[in-house]
Amino acid sequence: MRLFATFVILLGYWFLLSGEFTPIIIVLAVISSFIVSYLTKDLFFPEKVNIILILKIFSYVPWLFWQIVLANIEVFKILIKPKLDIDPSMVEFEPKVKSDIGITLLANSITLTPGTVTIFADRDHFFVHALGPQFAEGLSGGEMEKKILEIEKCL
Structure with missing residues (x-):
């Protein structure tokens, strides 16, 4: 769930900043957002919240x-x-x-x-x-x- 939430946030941020919706941009956005989400899922949503x-x-x-x-x-x-x-x-x-x-x-x-x-x-x-x-x-x-x-x- 943390991976999915991070992915959605990053993908939305990508589209917000990019403002382009060509097929190559969409594919790159999905791939990049997934890789970064996988590497940083604990950064945005840690297991324990203090x-x-x-x-x-x-x-x-x-x-x-x-x-x-x-x-x-x-x-x-x-x-x-x-x-x-x-x-x-x-x-x-x-x-x-x-x-x-x-x-x-x-x-x-x-x-x-x-x-x-x-x-x-x-x-x-x-x-x-x-x-x-x-x-x-x-x-x-x-x-x-x-x-x-x-x-x-x-x-």
């Missing part, structure tokens, strides 16, 4: 967007000054998150936030380039990592 995990992720995303807005304002303040007031640095820290999902989420969240870029990330070390000290201060053990730890507990 409602608490879904709620934590849905609460994390708006918070992350707000952090991105705040960091954009900070970068903008730096850019409009006549003299660029930056002090770039490399920050190394050991993350508290240990799962692959937690590490990936933390690394991508840091990179999405203006003023910081994750250079390297694994279970033992994170290397992050920060535009200035105000961007580096909350990296290790900050609010972002705490929120991701809460998500990680639900996995």
